[in-house]
Amino acid sequence: MATYSNMMLCTAFIMLLSLCFVSSVQKKKDDTLGEKVQQLMDWNNKKSIIRLNSETFRQYVRTVPRNYSVVVMLTALQQQRQCSVCRQANDEYTILANSWRYSQLYSNRLFFAMVDYDEGPDVFSHLKINTAPVFMHFPEKGKPKKGDTMDINRVGFAAEQIARWVGERTDIQIRVFRPPNYSGTLALALLFSMIGGLLYLKRNNLEFIYNKTFWGMGALAVIFAMTSGQMWNHIRGPPLMHKNPHTGQIHYIHGSSQGQFVAETYIVMLLNGAVVGGFVMLNEACSIKSDSGKKRVLSLVGLAFVAFFFSLLLSIFRSKYQGYPYSFLFK
Amino acid sequence: MVDTGVKTDIRSAMWKPGGWQSLLTFIILALAWIVGFSSRLFAVIRFESIIHEFDPWFNYRSTHYMVVNGFYNFLNWFDDRAWYPLGRIVGGTVYPGLMLTSGTIHWFLSILNIPVHIRDICVFLAPIFSGLTALSVFLFTREIWNSGAGLFAACFIAIVPGYISRSVAGSYDNEGIAIFALMFTYFLWIKSVKTGSLFWSMLTAASYFYMVSAWGGYVFIINLIPLHVFTLLIMGRYSRRIYIAYSTFYIVGLLMSMQVPFVGFNPITTSEHMASAGVFALINAYAILKYVQSFLTKAEFRYFFFLAATGAAGVIFLTVVGLTWAGIIHPWSGRFYSLWDTGYAKIHIPIIASVSEHQPTTWVSFFFDLHILICAFPVGVWYCIKHVNDERVFVVLYAIFASYFAGVMVRLMLTLTPIVCVLAAIAFSKTFEAYLKDETPKSSTKESGDSLENKNDKLYDKVGKTKKVKEEKPKDQEGVGMNIKSVIVIALLMILMLFAVHCTWVTSSAYSSPSIVLASYNQDGSRTILDDFREAYYWLRQNTHEKARVMSWWDYGYQIAGMGNRTTLVDNNTWNNSHIALVGKAMSSNETSAYKIMRMLDVDYVLVIFGGVIGYSGDDINKFLWMVRIAEGEHPKEIRESDYFTPQGEFRVDSAGSQTLLNCLMYKLSYFRFGELQLDLRSPAGFDRTRGVEIGNKNFKLTHLEEAYTTEHWLVRIYRVLDLENRIQLTSPNKPIPKSKRKSHRRTGKKKIGHIKNKPKVVKGKKSKSKVK
Structure with missing residues (x-):
């Protein structure tokens, strides 16, 4: 009987112990999860984007017990990497993370983090990523799937697009709040104050406002900018020029009539300006008060400008527009 | 002047x-x-x-x-x-x-x-x-x-x-x-x-x-x-x-x-x-x-x-x-x-x-x-x-x-x-005014007036007249001089002539296509007229019910109404984005879910433009991404643009294309029976000339639609939306209903088929207990 009771006690003890152990394991697990979340929250309080390195990335993003989603931007922001896209992406990402950090819905369900290549190269190698920037979502449960890598080639990396993608993946809708861009307003204010200051300084001599050349130059500048396709550049953002990777030859002129390079539009602007200059010279040659020799030279130079630069423009057009049959002076 | x-x-x-x-x-x-x-x-x-x-x-x-x-x-x-x-x-x-x-x-x-x-x-x-x-x-x-x-x-x-x-x-x-x-x-x-x-x-x-x-x-x-x-x-x-x-x-x-x-x-x-x-x-x-x-x-x-x-x-x-x-x-x-x-x-x-x-x-x-x-x-x-x-x-x-x-x-x-x-x-005008004018008051006003006429015609006359002026005044000390003047005038006139020629060329080559009748030129310069659009619309007008409703992408709405005289769902007056998005959703869903939408909208016919046979680039497959995008704007849960791309982010219709694309309604309607068509001996069957690839999904059948009409060059394809199928398909009506049918009617619990309580169990080879008693 005694042995029996002893045994009972023993079993009970063991059971208790094991129970204790199990619960402590459970507790430890809870603790680590809680600690992790706490740690992340702490970091997040300091900065809206959590900077991770290889160590912390493994600990907080890849190890399993998680009850939070992490969106990670894998990027290369170091100066020597020369990744200008990364910097733009970083700006947009910061806007999004800030919107989340200071939104009404802010909770510990979602964290925004980033890994810089120079701080955690093995993260890149582990995820088999060799480009930057990449946006990845690590869900609460399971491994990232196909859609958990954002397709920035297609949708771009505007904060709104990232927010939409995050909303799709996590069902957390973030309303992007862009800090109002004061730079434009500031530049405008600066410009106006400069103009105002200038006017004030020259208040005794305001002749230049009535200077027609000044206003004419301004009007022509706007017109040249528009007719040479600067607005297209602004909206589409083409490269400055194209360098052929095989031959190393630099193309300033886009081959098709559907596109253009930035350098090309400047060339066209100059050509337009030169033709206009030629016309003005032609007209001024007749009206200036000078001897006939000077007049002749001026008018001939004007004509040369018009004819030469116009035919140059025509031949650039001809090279872009397949099958255009006409040319002037030279092909 | x-x-x-x-x-x-x-x-x-x-x-x-x-x-x-x-x-x-x-x-x-x-x-x-x-x-x-x-x-x-x-x-x-x-x-x-x-x-x-x-x-x-x-x-x-x-x-x-x-x-x-x-x-x-x-x-x-x-x-x-x-x-x-x-x-x-x-x-x-x-x-x-x-x-x-x-x-x-x-x-x-x-x-x-x-x-x-x-x-x-x-x-x-x-x-x-x-x-x-x-x-x-x-x-x-x-x-x-x-x-x-x-x-x-x-x-x-x-x-x-x-x-x-x-x-x-x-x-x-x-x-x-x-x-x-x-x-x-x-x-x-x-x-x-x-x-x-x-x-x-x-x-x-x-x-x-x-x-x-x-x-x-x-x-x-x-x-x-x-x-x-x-x-x-x-x-x-x-x-x-x-x-x-x-x-x-x-x-x-x-x-x-x-x-x-x-x-x-x-x-x-x-x-x-x-x-x-x-x-x-x-x-x-x-x-x-x-x-x-x-x-x-x-x-x-x-x-x-x-x-x-x-x-x-x-x-x-x-x-x-x-x-x-x-x-x-x-x-x-x-x-x-x-x-x-x-x-x-x-x-x-x-x-x-x-x-x-x-x-x-x-x-x-x-x-x-x-x-x-x-x-x-x-x-x-x-x-x-x-x-x-x-x-x-x-x-x-x-x-x-x-x-x-x-x-x-x-x-x-x-x-x-x-x-x-x-x-x-x-x-x-200012330039010509300066250079056509004679410096002496003896100049004739006719010349300067005439110069305006040059624009479209009589350009050659002009040259002659300015020469005449030059001969009259060979020595000119005051101004620019007649020689230079005439050179400048002639050069400007040549530029203007070039402008007139350019305008005619542009008008003739770029802006004079009616776009409902296409023309293609053969190697010998002869011209082939492709009149598929009017063929299809005329077919609609003649062969469909007067109240028939035709679904197509919005570009063709006005033409269907104008030439075919049939009801359309959406047209070029794009005032209702969500309606257009619904059509876009139908086009980009698979056949079954598209059928639901089409039933909901009472569609009788579906019309698609397909340029793969003649290499017409403005067809519906090339416009398809816009349909997806517009549909995604209204139905982001069902339609996702990324599903229509390959993992590399390409939009392609060959076998490497995404499965969602290869099975959506627009793809099927465009390429139905196209896999059987071999255009020439150098290319495989089902070779799409517009996109220059062999299509990825060739042998498929349509369950809810049937081909109604395809024009000569396959440019317009019209499908009829079938009625709902009957519920029970009786393959041979004379046969008795198979036994397995009963199984499906088995019920549980109290609702079982009635049976007698305490029914005597008969065991073969043994007498029943009651008989023993």
Whole structure:
């Protein structure tokens, strides 16, 4: 009987112990999860984007017990990497993370983090990523799937697009709040104050406002900018020029009539300006008060400008527009 | 320019220069009209007298309706053939000026007993109006500069491709008459600013009313004229003339424009029109100030001015903000907003961004449409600023703003073109004036007058005449010298000749395709006409039920309604984005879920455009991503653009393409039975010529649709939507229902088939217990 009771006690003890152990394991697990979340929250309080390195990335993003989603931007922001896209992406990402950090819905369900290549190269190698920037979502449960890598080639990396993608993946809708861009307003204010200051300084001599050349130059500048396709550049953002990777030859002129390079539009602007200059010279040659020799030279130079630069423009057009049959002076 | 040196010359006086001048002007304008009209006829001569493209078909259909049913029925027309099941109130959603114009011409001709079909009037309306445009540009330029420049401008506008692109014969659209109305309104405005007479400003308002009834671009007028007035105020050029002109124009124009049903109360409730109201308030305030100034001392006036200015500005600002906040003034509509914030449309309104004419403009298309004029017109701006007066301020503002708008949207090249013609004409006219003029008073005025005529014809005569002048005056010490002068004149004339040749080439090669009849050229130069569109629409008209509903992408809505006379779900009047998105969703879902949508929308036929056989690039597969995008905008849960790309982010229809794409309705309808078709021996069966690949999903069957008709070159394919299938498919009705059927009816618990309680169990080979007892 005694042995029996002893045994009972023993079993009970063991059971208790094991129970204790199990619960402590459970507790430890809870603790680590809680600690992790706490740690992340702490970091997040300091900065809206959590900077991770290889160590912390493994600990907080890849190890399993998680009850939070992490969106990670894998990027290369170091100066020597020369990744200008990364910097733009970083700006947009910061806007999004800030919107989340200071939104009404802010909770510990979602964290925004980033890994810089120079701080955690093995993260890149582990995820088999060799480009930057990449946006990845690590869900609460399971491994990232196909859609958990954002397709920035297609949708771009505007904060709104990232927010939409995050909303799709996590069902957390973030309303992007862009800090109002004061730079434009500031530049405008600066410009106006400069103009105002200038006017004030020259208040005794305001002749230049009535200077027609000044206003004419301004009007022509706007017109040249528009007719040479600067607005297209602004909206589409083409490269400055194209360098052929095989031959190393630099193309300033886009081959098709559907596109253009930035350098090309400047060339066209100059050509337009030169033709206009030629016309003005032609007209001024007749009206200036000078001897006939000077007049002749001026008018001939004007004509040369018009004819030469116009035919140059025509031949650039001809090279872009397949099958255009006409040319002037030279092909 | 013609008046120079006339007084001293007795011979010229004998020739009555005034008479010659009018005759020349008249002849040149008439020639410009004829040349402009004829160069727009390429499409009619090559094909036939038909209406082009998409929107003109709707305009033609409404004109036809108006001619048949009368104007009031047209204004009250509810079109149940469009936007099924919603319908469209056509009378209230259309600018009726175009229909009224051609209706009036038709009425007038029929009064004169000249029987002309309304279609021919519609086809030739735009070329006829191009002549009127040339006339009004001439008048405008004459007011701005002189009549020599005016004649140049008229000749330029008659043949410039930027305007021809919207006014070839058959392109029966609002722009065709709107450019005339635009330039004529501006001419009258300039006239009323110059004279300050009530008469001219009333005429301006009337012309503005015509413009409002014709085209949505009237907003350009109602913003540019206030801007002109505002700039004149700032420049200190305020005068009573401007006050009279603007107040009259604004009030009368406002009242008249509100008579157009489609415009209604917009002029007093939308932000687009607020600038004109603001300037009206401002010019009145300024006039009051001027009045008060006349009986106040300087110090008093300064105080009064300060008080009034701040007070007025504050009140106006608060009113506008308050009204906007209260929702009485609507903010800018999306289309206008996208003109200022250029990234707006792409993010928020894909349906605007999807239209190719809403794209920004490259320098190539500027040069293509305007050639030498684009280089020459800044010269005109330069001299207008150098010799500024009230009306030249207007021209400069017009040039700057129109070039900005043309840069943002290809389509707005149309508003830039007239002013480019005007300013380039000023540039050329000024140059020719300087170099054709003889230095001695003995020069003949004929030469300079003649030079204007060169534009389209007689270019060779010109050279001869200038030579004659050169021979007469070989020694010239004062000026540039005759040799140099003639060289310059000849060079400029060659450039202008090149311009004329360019215009004709562009018109002939780029802007004269009706786009509903395609032409392809064989290697020997012979021409093949592909008339698949009309074939398909005629099939619809003849072989389907009158009330049949046809689903297609919105591009073809007007054509189906116009040529096929069948009900459509969506059309080119893209007023209901969610309806379009529903069609887009049906096209991009798989067949089963598309069938649900099609049942819901009562679709009887589905029409797709497929260019894979002949290599036509504007087909539905190439437009497909826009359907997906628009559908995704409304149904983000079901449709996702990324599903239609390969993992590498490519859009491809071959076997590497995404499975969602290869199984969606649009793919299946386009490529149904295409896998069996081998176009030539070098390529495999099912080789898509447009995209240059062999298609990925070849052998599939359609379950809910059947092929109804495919045109000769497979360009248009029509499918019939089948009825719902019967529920139980009895393969052979005579057989008894198989036993397994019963199993499915097995029930559980109490609802089992009834049985007897305590039923004696019979065990074989044993006697029952009861028997033992």
